[in-house]
Amino acid sequence: MTADDALLRLEGVYTNIGRYRILHGVDLVARRGRVTALLGRNGAGKTTTLRTIMGLWKARLGKIIFEGQSIATLDTPHIARLGIAYVPENMGIFGKLTVRENMLLATGRGGFAQQNLNRVLDSFPVLKVKWESPAGSLSGGQKQMLAIGRSIIEPRRLLLIDEPTKGLSPAMVDQLVEALLRLKREYTTILLVEQNFRVAEAVGDDVAVMDEGRVIHAGDMAALGANHGLQHRLLGLSMADSV
Amino acid sequence: MKKEWLDRLHGLAPYALTPLVVLAALPAIGVGPWLTLTVAGLTMGIMLFLVASGLTLIFGLMDVLNFAHAAFVAVGAYVAVSVLRPLAGWTSELSLTLNLAALLLALISAALASGALGLVFERVIIRQVYGAPLRQILITIGALTVIEQLIIVIWGPEAIPLPKPASLRGSVFLGSSSIETYRLVALCVGLAVAAAMHLFLTRTRLGLVVRAGVEDREMIQSLGYHIRRVFVGVFMAGTALAGMGGMMWGQYQALVDSQIGDSMTILVFIILIIGGLGSVGGCFIGAILVGLTSNYVGFLAPKLALGSNILLMALILLWQPRGLFPIAGH
Numbered sequence: 248m249t250a251d252d253a254l255l256r257l258e259g260v261y262t263n264i265g266r267y268r269i270l271h272g273v274d275l276v277a278r279r280g281r282v283t284a285l286l287g288r289n290g291a292g293k294t295t296t297l298r299t300i301m302g303l304w305k306a307r308l309g310k311i312i313f314e315g316q317s318i319a320t321l322d323t324p325h326i327a328r329l330g331i332a333y334v335p336e337n338m339g340i341f342g343k344l345t346v347r348e349n350m351l352l353a354t355g356r357g358g359f360a361q362q363n364l365n366r367v368l369d370s371f372p373v374l375k376v377k378w379e380s381p382a383g384s385l386s387g388g389q390k391q392m393l394a395i396g397r398s399i400i401e402p403r404r405l406l407l408i409d410e411p412t413k414g415l416s417p418a419m420v421d422q423l424v425e426a427l428l429r430l431k432r433e434y435t436t437i438l439l440v441e442q443n444f445r446v447a448e449a450v451g452d453d454v455a456v457m458d459e460g461r462v463i464h465a466g467d468m469a470a471l472g473a474n475h476g477l478q479h480r481l482l483g484l485s486m487a488d489s490v
Numbered sequence: 491m492k493k494e495w496l497d498r499l500h501g502l503a504p505y506a507l508t509p510l511v512v513l514a515a516l517p518a519i520g521v522g523p524w525l526t527l528t529v530a531g532l533t534m535g536i537m538l539f540l541v542a543s544g545l546t547l548i549f550g551l552m553d554v555l556n557f558a559h560a561a562f563v564a565v566g567a568y569v570a571v572s573v574l575r576p577l578a579g580w581t582s583e584l585s586l587t588l589n590l591a592a593l594l595l596a597l598i599s600a601a602l603a604s605g606a607l608g609l610v611f612e613r614v615i616i617r618q619v620y621g622a623p624l625r626q627i628l629i630t631i632g633a634l635t636v637i638e639q640l641i642i643v644i645w646g647p648e649a650i651p652l653p654k655p656a657s658l659r660g661s662v663f664l665g666s667s668s669i670e671t672y673r674l675v676a677l678c679v680g681l682a683v684a685a686a687m688h689l690f691l692t693r694t695r696l697g698l699v700v701r702a703g704v705e706d707r708e709m710i711q712s713l714g715y716h717i718r719r720v721f722v723g724v725f726m727a728g729t730a731l732a733g734m735g736g737m738m739w740g741q742y743q744a745l746v747d748s749q750i751g752d753s754m755t756i757l758v759f760i761i762l763i764i765g766g767l768g769s770v771g772g773c774f775i776g777a778i779l780v781g782l783t784s785n786y787v788g789f790l791a792p793k794l795a796l797g798s799n800i801l802l803m804a805l806i807l808l809w810q811p812r813g814l815f816p817i818a819g820h
Contacts, residue, residue, distance in 0.1 A: 301712055327714035339709035341702045343817065351695075352702055353713050 342383025522666030535781025536680030544728025550768025560751025566733025604733025766813030
């Protein structure tokens with residue numbers, strides 16, 4: 248991997264929440280145009296890593312470099328304006344606003360660019376049907392589609408997606424995987440936190456496994472997918488066997 | 491299908507509450523006094539809405555419960571006194587144009603003065619206590635006392651008369667009902683402000699950001715919006731609305747004292763709770779309900795008038811424990 252490959256690089260990142268230290272020196276790279284799956288057991292620090300990148304929790308120590316620029320001290324809106332979109336675990340949908348209004352908030356001052364809008368609505372046709380409905384009335388899967396659709400309504404350099412398949416039906420998971428694969432084909436860089444190993448394997452190019460607030464393994468997703476012994480050692484039975 | 495319809499009906503029920511109260515009062519009161527009381531209730535409600543809407547937006551977006559809000563009501567009322575005094579020539583004329591022009595000037599001045607004070611207040615006091623609810627309560631109660639005392643220093647301790655303009659005194663008669671002219675004007679002004687606020691919140695991008703920020707501050711920042719800048723704007727707008735409410739309330743009572751805002755505080759908090767904290771639509775319906783209930787119960791059972799709104803709040807909370815239009819996260 249060359250230095251130019253890395254769109255985002257974390258070096259020795261420590262993050263505290265209140266009195267508790269959650270990240271203990273995270274080293275992580277998200278390569279340009281690739282999907283990096285961030286795996287690990289509950290409480291390993293995956294969500295904290297995404298929130299720290301987004302500036303929602305500040306790194307106490309370490310470097311966060313995006314496109315060659317240090318972003319560790321920037322505030323969240325500034326980081327977002329650099330082209331980093333965040334889809335949180337709870338999806339961050341504004342339930343009282345319509346689907347259209349939710350999407351509009353993620354566009355620039357000029358409103359919707361027709362080409363981008365068509366691309367999102369083609370990827371997630373249900374959003375077209377529910378366009379003027381309150382987002383709070385959508386099902387869990389539809390909300391997740393809205394959250395991801397909103398994150399790509401404008402061209403972004405990096406998507407941070409936190410457990411998009413959590414709580415979804417198998418059919419909905421398949422649709423989401425298809426959508427993520429489409430994004431991947433469009434050369435979008437994604438850092439994906441995922442508990443479902445099969446989803447991570449289907450979508451990921453690279454993988455980083457976290458445990459106790461640090462990255463304990465980083466490498467090629469296909470290699471981890473093929474090595475069941477390593478999967479069991481790094482992830483435990485429950486996660487590697489998840490459907 | 492049946493469940494969907496039931497859900498839809500359940501969602502519409504809070505909207506039906508006000509018409510139901512209005513219709514239920516009609517046979518008990520009789521047509522003549524009913525119309526008078528309904529207009530009085532709507533006027534009272536709309537003035538309370540002006541004061542309460544600012545407070546609910548400030549709480550919804552910023553999680554700041556500003557107990558000094560009453561002070562901005564008083565500032566608005568006193569600034570109106572200062573503006574209307576030199577315009578006594580306009581207000582004493584029996585000219586509707588001159589009278590309305592004087593009122594409009596007083597209203598704008600009240601909003602500007604309260605809004606400007608709100609800007610300073612946010613910068614100097616509120617900014618230091620974001621995220622610290624206990625300190626917010628203490629410091630805003632303290633600030634309320636300080637501002638009220640400063641008002642006494644500037645305008646004196648005595649209550650000041652604020653007579654209604656000449657052409658807005660008296661009443662218009664509709665059959666057996668008599669309706670105060672000033673109430674009709676106040677109702678129109680209040681509705682116009684409420685409509686402007688509605689248009690701002692639903693038709694502009696900034697309004698959209700405010701509504702989204704009330705639901706999820708963190709997400710709106712993750713979408714690239716500087717919520718602190720929106721905070722300042724909302725705080726100013728909220729205090730400006732309180733100033734407008736103070737001016738109209740003072741004129742309604744024809745008397746202004748430094749505690750004019752305090753007298754509205756309990757009703758305003760009842761409205762916030764009834765409507766659902768942070769909800770402007772809920773605040774509107776809550777304010778109208780409180781205004782109507784006060785007037786109807788005051789007529790039917792004067793001894794119950796004082797407690798009627800607390801009873802109304804208790805009944806609504808038994809039905810909808812988070813208020814009529816709850817906002818996620820509040």
